[in-house]
Amino acid sequence: MSFTAVHHERGRLDATLPDLGCGWAWEAVHRVRPPVQLDCPECGHGMHAKVSSAGLRFFAHTSGAPTCTLAEESMAHHLLKLELAQAARGAGWLAELEVSGPDGRWRADVLASTASGRRFALEAQLASITIDEIRARTERMSTYGVRACWFSDRSRIPWLGAVPSVRLARQDDGLIAVEPMARFVGTHWTPEPSIPLAQFMSRILTWRLASHAPRRPQRHVARPVTRLWAHPKCVVAEAKKLRDEEKRLRMVQEEQERAEWRGYARQEAALAERTARTDPDRGALARHSARLPGIDQAIAQVAARYLGRIRVTVGWSVGDSRYASGVPLVNERGALLAIFDPLPQAGPCPAFLTDVDLPLLFPTKERRERFEQYRAVRERTRAKYEG
Secondary structure, three states: OEOEEEEOOOEEEEOOOOOOOOOOOHHHOOOOOOOOOEEOOOOOOEEEEEEOOOOOEEEEEOOOOOOOHHHHOOHHHHHHHHHHHHHHHHOOOEEEEEEEOOOOOOEEEEEEEOOOOOEEEEEEOOOOOOHHHHHHHHHHHHOOOOEEEEEEOOOOOOOEOOEOEEEEEEEOOEEEEEEOEEEEOOOOEEEOOOEEHHHHHHHHHOOOOEEEOOOOOEOOOOOOOOOEEEOHHHHHHHHHHHHHHHHHHHHHHHHHHHHHHHHHHHHHHHHHHHHHOOOHHHHHHHHHHOOOOOHHHHHHHHHHHOOOOOOOEEOOOOOOHHHOOOEEEEOOOOOEEEEEOOOOOOOOOOHHHHHHOOOEEOOOHHHHHHHHHHHHHHHHHHHHHHO
């Protein structure tokens, strides 16, 4: 059986429409003499109009028909196609049954469309099918600009969620969409309640439900799916959550990298101090630097940071290019604690000073402002050339 047939003048006939989709009454093709010449849109064999005992109108192949996919479809399959078409029409879309692509490479059980050219294939799938096959058929239609959704009322659907799909169930006198609809709640996806088929159809056709591949965990579900149906706001919320997580992880990684560089820089400073303490001339330079204006206040400021528990002195490694003409302040073991009055235009500044991440102290506010100004200019210049 089939809901569609082809007439050589009227074109395509649809038994589910009052005017057969061509402005023709059913009585013009049903039980008329001589019989109206109708052909199968799939195999081209002759067909005739029939009405089932339940009042269902359809077209059947005449005797001697070849093997035809439309004839092989079960009654349940045909009835599901009819309900899908009715739901699409109820949403304001044109719905045609058993429509093939222009080159015959695909056929939609129901092709819903709009005057603006949007097309959506509604596929009833009750027979077994592999995930690879259903994906291939979906991708084939997609290459022609046709979105697709697969519908089944089976209790177990191995391919559910592998492609845009939904499991249906019979409730009272109608079908409801059961799964996989979900909403994003802060950190994960959780199932949405079942809704009538007509409501589900309206939402997917108008993008109020979008087929989405979730990246965050799915909770309270029998099994996670590759694709689910979600409101676009939930899709955006998940994307924002992922961006925030990526930003946080990136900041953690950057902090770890800074910590590594900080460790390397302080090890270099400690090695430079140990080496300098073997040279008496460097000791004399340190004692001279200890008389610089403002350095006593800087030493007291550093000591206060450690609650006076350590002794702060001028390091013998003063004059090392790493400090940009600044004076290193160290503890008894020679560990670098701060740098006094560095000049931004001297040495490798501000790279080492940034890496070592220790206080930079200045004798006056003007000296600090000058340093920050030079450093800002160098940072902008470096960013320009690195970018």
